[in-house]
Amino acid sequence: MAYRLSTDTVAPKERFSYWVDAVCNTYMPIDCSTEDRTRPMPGSIQINHLGELDLTITQSAPQVVSRTRQHLSRHDDDTFQVSLQLSGKCVVHQSGREAVVEPGDVVYYDCAHSFDLHFLDPFEIMIAKVPRSLLASHVRNPEELTAMTISAATGTGALLRPMFERLCSADSPVSRNPAASQLMVEAIVCTTVAGLCTLPAVNQRGTSNLGRYHIERARSYARQHLGNPRLGPAEIAAALSISESYLYRLFQSEAQSLTQFIWSERLQACRHDLSQPRFAGRSITEIALSRGFSDVAHFSRCFRKRFGMSPSQWRQEASEHTRASSGTPFAP
Numbered sequence: 001m002a003y004r005l006s007t008d009t010v011a012p013k014e015r016f017s018y019w020v021d022a023v024c025n026t027y028m029p030i031d032c033s034t035e036d037r038t039r040p041m042p043g044s045i046q047i048n049h050l051g052e053l054d055l056t057i058t059q060s061a062p063q064v065v066s067r068t069r070q071h072l073s074r075h076d077d078d079t080f081q082v083s084l085q086l087s088g089k090c091v092v093h094q095s096g097r098e099a100v101v102e103p104g105d106v107v108y109y110d111c112a113h114s115f116d117l118h119f120l121d122p123f124e125i126m127i128a129k130v131p132r133s134l135l136a137s138h139v140r141n142p143e144e145l146t147a148m149t150i151s152a153a154t155g156t157g158a159l160l161r162p163m164f165e166r167l168c169s170a171d172s173p174v175s176r177n178p179a180a181s182q183l184m185v186e187a188i189v190c191t192t193v194a195g196l197c198t199l200p201a202v203n204q205r206g207t208s209n210l211g212r213y214h215i216e217r218a219r220s221y222a223r224q225h226l227g228n229p230r231l232g233p234a235e236i237a238a239a240l241s242i243s244e245s246y247l248y249r250l251f252q253s254e255a256q257s258l259t260q261f262i263w264s265e266r267l268q269a270c271r272h273d274l275s276q277p278r279f280a281g282r283s284i285t286e287i288a289l290s291r292g293f294s295d296v297a298h299f300s301r302c303f304r305k306r307f308g309m310s311p312s313q314w315r316q317e318a319s320e321h322t323r324a325s326s327g328t329p330f331a332p
Contacts, residue, residue: 002048002168012040019043019060026056027129028077028111031066042122046168051181052308053188054129057168062088065117077111078132080142082192084157084164088123092116097147104152106160106195110143126164128188137264138193140255148199156195163188178317179275182307211250214242218250222262226269229294233258266291267306270299274311275318284311 005022007015019041020032026045034041043060083090085101092099092107094115101107109115112132135142150156163184167174174180218236225231236258237244251258273279273287285296288311293299303311 002046004044004046006044007041008044015041015043023065026054027081027127028067029071029075031068031071032063033066034061034063048168050167050174051178051185052131052134053185055164055168056127056129057086057124057164058127059122059124060119061122063119065119067111067115069114072112072114079111080108080130080132080135080146081111082106082108082128082130082160082188084126084160086124086126086161088119088121088125090123090125091118091120092147093118094147095143099147099149101149102152104157106150106156106192107147108192108196109146113143113146115147126161126168128160128164128192130189130192134185134189135193136255138189138255139196140253142196145196145199145201148201150195150198154195154198156191156198159191160188163191178314182271214240214247215250215254218247218258219261222258223265226262226266226292227290229292231262231292262292263302264306266293267302270303270311271307271314274315277319280319284315 005026007019007022010018016034020030022043022045023032024030026047041061044058046057048055083092083101084106085103087103090101090107092101092109092115094109094113099107108130109117111129132142139145152158167184174184217240221236221239222231225235228235233247234244237247240247247258251261254261256264269291270287270293273282273291274284279287282290288296288299300311303309303314307314309317
């Protein structure tokens with residue numbers, strides 16, 4: 001359910017304290033300062049929750065936002081904030097790095113570490129609060145890429161903006177549909193990762209073109225053979241005519257090992273199948289076995305850990321939303 005917080009709802013002399021409380025409650029505990037606290041503080045935050053993400057659109061006046069070691073000791077927050085600058089200029093400091101962020105640029109920072117945000121002008125930003133686990137499954141050591149500007153020229157911001165606007169502007173049907181929400185979460189995360197891949201720091205630590213070619217071949221082969229319960233590095237290496245040890249070395253620089261990638265893709269495939277009406281006649285066990293799982297109890301535990309609900313709960317919610325969106329009445 002989308003909702004909005006605004007300093008317009010309180011008396012002028014109370015607006016600064018209201019604003020600080022709103023920012024802390026929406027994002028995390030921080031310090032906020034302005035040049036003149038006696039002036040009424042304009043500010044609004046449009047908020048929506050989408051699966052594992054919190055999405056916001058924030059407007060306010062020039063200010064400095066700081067997350068200090070004292071905040072970290074009192075409040076753990078293992079997330080990253082992906083920020084798209086719509087207007088104004090911001091300077092981000094974290095881990096000894098500085099990023100100057102202008103309209104159209106994207107930057108992200110680690111909430112598990114201290115940072116400073118200097119908003120130099122009246123500003124509007126869009127932020128997605130992303131759990132570390134989501135980024136870490138795509139990017140190795142994501143904390144090493146914070147406070148680096150993803151330029152507007154990459155197109156990352158242009159892709160993210162319409163998604164944010166649609167999802168924060170109203171109670172979007174997407175946010176009420178678990179399957180659609182999960183897909184949109186993945187789209188936002190993957191778009192962010194694509195932007196991160198343009199950073200020089202990523203390219204400097206990347207593998208060779210030949211190594212990248214073999215990594216993508218291995219992933220493609222794995223996706224095509226998920227139903228084989230014996231699928232693993234040995235079979236994939238043999239299919240690609242490379243040594244198993246070389247394949248292991250290639251994946252040492254990746255966010256996930258090849259084995260982790262296989263199990264992650266199996267879970268994604270099962271989740272997709274469970275939401276599809278054409279598979280309604282197949283049991284959860286049949287779907288799990290068809291995607292390479294041999295132990296249904298293990299599958300259920302992994303599914304719940306990954307997606308926050310059991311396979312049967314996911315299937316039920318997806319089915320109900322499919323019926324509701326199609327206008328089909330529920331069975332008695």
